[in-house]
Structure formats: C-alpha cells, structure tokens
Amino acid sequence: MKDTTTGGPRRFDLPLPQPPARLRIGPLREGTFRSPLHEPRTAVVIGRWLGAAIVLCFLTGLLSHILQDPPGWLRDHLPSRPVNGYRVTQGLHVIAGTAAIPLLGAKLWTVYPKLFEWPPARSVRHLLERLAIAVLVAATLLELFTGLLNTLQWYPWPFPFRQTHFWLGWIITGALLLHVAAKAATIGEHWWRVRAALPGRRAFLGTVTASVAAVTVTTAGQSVPWLRGLDLLAPRRPDLGPQGLPVNRTAAQAGTTTVPADWQLTVDGPVPLRLTLADLRAMPEHTARLPIACVEGWSAAAEWTGVRLRDLLDRAGAPPGARLRIVSLEVSGPYAATEMAPTYARDPLTLLALTVNGRVLDADHGYPARIIAPNRPGVLQTKWVSRIEVLG
Known part of the structure; x- marks a missing residue:
C-alpha cells in the first residue's frame, strides 16, 4: 500500500527485520505440517460453530451478571418473568460453554501450524494481528477452563471468579470482532463455497460434530429435564440432595x-x-x-x-x-x-x-x-x- 500523502508504505505495512534462515529449524521448517486439513475451509467451518457458541455464552453470561449485580439505572426494573427465564438462559450459557471446549480444541488443531509460519512477523500489521490472536486464544482458554471448574465449584486460583469471568468475556468478544475483521476476506471466500473435497475433511468435521453432541447430551441433563436420564458427565444431578x-x-x-x-x-x-x-x-x-x-x-x-x-x-x-x-x-x-x-x-x-x-x-x-x-x-x-x- 502507498501513503496518499508521501507515496511511501503505510506505517503498519512497514516490513520488519527478518531473522536469519538458519533459525528455521524443527516445526519452523517448510513442509513440517502435511495434513491437508490445516487449511482455511476447515478452519472457517469450525470457526463459525465456535463463534456461535462464544456469542451465545457472552450474551447469556451478560444477562446473568446483570441479574446478579444490576447497574443502578436498571436495578428497580429487573423482570420477574418469564418464570423459567434464568433457568433457560443460564442453562444455555453452561451448555454452550461446555460445547465450546471440543470446538476450540478442533479449531486450534486446524490452525496451529500458523504458530510456526515463516517469517514470524512480516510487518507491523502482521505482528499486531498475531498479537491480537494470541490475546483471543489465551483469554478463551482461561475463560473455558475457569468456567468448567466453576461448574464443579472448585476455585484453585487467587482471583475472584465472577468478576474475572465477566471481564474475560468482554476481552474475548472484542478480540473476536478484531479477528473477524482482519480475516473477513478469507472467511467470506470459504464460508459456503467448497472448491475441492479434501480427503478426510468430512470425517474430521463429523468427528468434531459427534464429540460436541456427546459432550452436550451427557452434561445438559443438569438443566434440561428431558435429558436427565443421560446426565452422565455433568457435575450435578438436579434430583439428588435433601428433599x-x-x-x-x-x-x-x-x-x-x-x-x-x-x-x-x-x-x-x-x-x-x-x-x-x-x-x-x-x-x-x-x-x-x-x-x-x-x-x-x-x-x-x-x-x-x-x-x-x-x-x-x-x-x-x-x-x-x-x-x-x-x-x-x-x-x-x-x-x-x-x-x-x-x-x-x-x-x-x-x-x-x-x-x-x-x-x-x-x-x-x-x-x-x-x-x-x-x-x-x-x-x-x-x-x-x-x-x-x-x-x-
């Protein structure tokens, strides 16, 4: 890109000094990752499922936070109906968060060769994009890890869970929006159209789908009554306890x-x-x-x-x-x-x-x-x- 006032490259497109080629060893070597599934179409398909789970988690979590700690202008106007409103929204929050765990694992597997791409940063823009992705991944991993332990009522960390969980949600949402904006062209190109049927793609996506379904069906019974008989992995049984x-x-x-x-x-x-x-x-x-x-x-x-x-x-x-x-x-x-x-x-x-x-x-x-x-x-x-x- 050319700057319209100076004719030179824009500030964020300035190239960065590159490391010597002799450092390209181990996973940094070209051709290290040979699976054809480390490609944009697979990443986009899983990414839209994961994005939907994250957005649902964020919206239902925001509602839960407001009901527990409402801002002053809203505290006298909180709705008492529908009767089962909080039961449904918080159940969806935990179900979506649990389903996001295998989705995140599959997404990271699909794109992790990008961690070792060469050169590590081609320009200031590229470096900032990689830093934003690092924030998104780190915050999402921490959010899902602490959220899962919260369902077990286990808090082995020194920071307050609820406030940390709330602010991590905002960080993830902001970083996700930046990531989608940066990758909009790639996402648009691979959203619907399949240029070539890669060997193993259908089996891989089917395995991910089955994993998400299994995790959901065996944990959602703690909030969905008609799935209670399959509540095998959830930390709580809603019918067990005093009375x-x-x-x-x-x-x-x-x-x-x-x-x-x-x-x-x-x-x-x-x-x-x-x-x-x-x-x-x-x-x-x-x-x-x-x-x-x-x-x-x-x-x-x-x-x-x-x-x-x-x-x-x-x-x-x-x-x-x-x-x-x-x-x-x-x-x-x-x-x-x-x-x-x-x-x-x-x-x-x-x-x-x-x-x-x-x-x-x-x-x-x-x-x-x-x-x-x-x-x-x-x-x-x-x-x-x-x-x-x-x-x-």
Whole structure:
C-alpha cells in the first residue's frame, strides 16, 4: 500500500527485520505440517460453530451478571418473568460453554501450524494481528477452563471468579470482532463455497460434530429435564440432595445448623412487624412451582408453599415501588444479605417459603424460611431469612 500523502508504505505495512534462515529449524521448517486439513475451509467451518457458541455464552453470561449485580439505572426494573427465564438462559450459557471446549480444541488443531509460519512477523500489521490472536486464544482458554471448574465449584486460583469471568468475556468478544475483521476476506471466500473435497475433511468435521453432541447430551441433563436420564458427565444431578434438590451451600457451611428457639422474622417497614413461625403459618398460604437455577448451570423445579412476600409488605405498609434488603441468619458470605427489586417483591409468585414439596424446609434448604422468586439466580434466593428491610 502507498501513503496518499508521501507515496511511501503505510506505517503498519512497514516490513520488519527478518531473522536469519538458519533459525528455521524443527516445526519452523517448510513442509513440517502435511495434513491437508490445516487449511482455511476447515478452519472457517469450525470457526463459525465456535463463534456461535462464544456469542451465545457472552450474551447469556451478560444477562446473568446483570441479574446478579444490576447497574443502578436498571436495578428497580429487573423482570420477574418469564418464570423459567434464568433457568433457560443460564442453562444455555453452561451448555454452550461446555460445547465450546471440543470446538476450540478442533479449531486450534486446524490452525496451529500458523504458530510456526515463516517469517514470524512480516510487518507491523502482521505482528499486531498475531498479537491480537494470541490475546483471543489465551483469554478463551482461561475463560473455558475457569468456567468448567466453576461448574464443579472448585476455585484453585487467587482471583475472584465472577468478576474475572465477566471481564474475560468482554476481552474475548472484542478480540473476536478484531479477528473477524482482519480475516473477513478469507472467511467470506470459504464460508459456503467448497472448491475441492479434501480427503478426510468430512470425517474430521463429523468427528468434531459427534464429540460436541456427546459432550452436550451427557452434561445438559443438569438443566434440561428431558435429558436427565443421560446426565452422565455433568457435575450435578438436579434430583439428588435433601428433599430431592441439590444444595450449593449447606447449613453447616453457613453456620445456621442451630436456629434460635425464639426465632422471629423482622420486617422493617413503616409498620414494623415481628412474626414467629406460628404467625407466618397462620397467614394465608400460597403454593408456586418454581425452579432453583444456579450459575453452575444446574436447575431443578419444586413446589414451594409459604406466605406471599407482597402480603407481608402490605401488612408492613411498604409502598408499591419499594426495594427490599433481605438478611440471612448466615453471618458471613457474599450473599448473606441481598437486595430485591420491586418487580420481584410484588410478583404474586414470590414467596417467603416455609415448605418444599409438602415438607418443612430442611436446614440445608433454609429452615425456617427462605425466599423463592421467579426468574432469579439461585444465589439470590436467600435462605435462613431473619430480616426484611424496606428500603423505600
């Protein structure tokens, strides 16, 4: 390219000094990689599958982050419907992330000879393009690795998972857009058209497809009920646990195995309330079938019975648009106290639940009372409730 003002090459197209040819050894030698499948068409086919999985992961992960930690302008307007919204979106998030693992492996195998291309960098533009790809690959590997361990609730690293996962998602998305822009011509040329049927391409793509299908079918049952019988590799079985429901944080871990004999629910509103368990049981009961849906990807539905939260708020004189702060008997932990938007608080399906599936709550499920609300992350379904504060 010529600069229109000086007639010289553009800054980013300036050639770089090249290393001597004697350094071209091992995998740097020409002809080292002989498989015909290290070619653009195969890379584009796998790349569009992987790109779709990454975009789906990003969008559903962004939604999960907003529901857990909404910006101030949105916090009072979070939707409580559809009832199974979070169950579906977070299930898709983990399913897509799991499927992306074999896809990423296949994509990297297809293009890894590019790591050893000669010369290593032909120009400033070429060097910047390679650096952007390095960022994309490194961030994606870290994102998928930490996300997979999160489904196992194993955090062997010193940094906070949720915030790191969130920002890695933005880095990956930005680097992916740059990569697609840089390779737009190649992608367009090989998107649909197959110039030649390479030996082994169909078998390779079929193997990748079968691998993704196998991983998906054997893990998606933790969030897709009709695949539960094939839930062989998922870290959780949604039908196993106290009262037939899984538990992420037990009463022992939260320090709530012993509930005070004189436990009372305090509702701090314009008309303060102090209600015993007997008082709550004497109030009109309501039953709702709602899921517990957790960030790790598992979900399970149950029938919850208790007092509608809006009935408690009406007795406490809370205004219709009031936000709530719900405090647990748990003395520490990131979700010992949570806030609730008025859209949830006033939804007729949102309950202060006292029983699940017709039985008194197990200690691990939040005895004596817990919050259950539609379209809400499981970490915000506060257990062992002791206080509800009307924030105005």
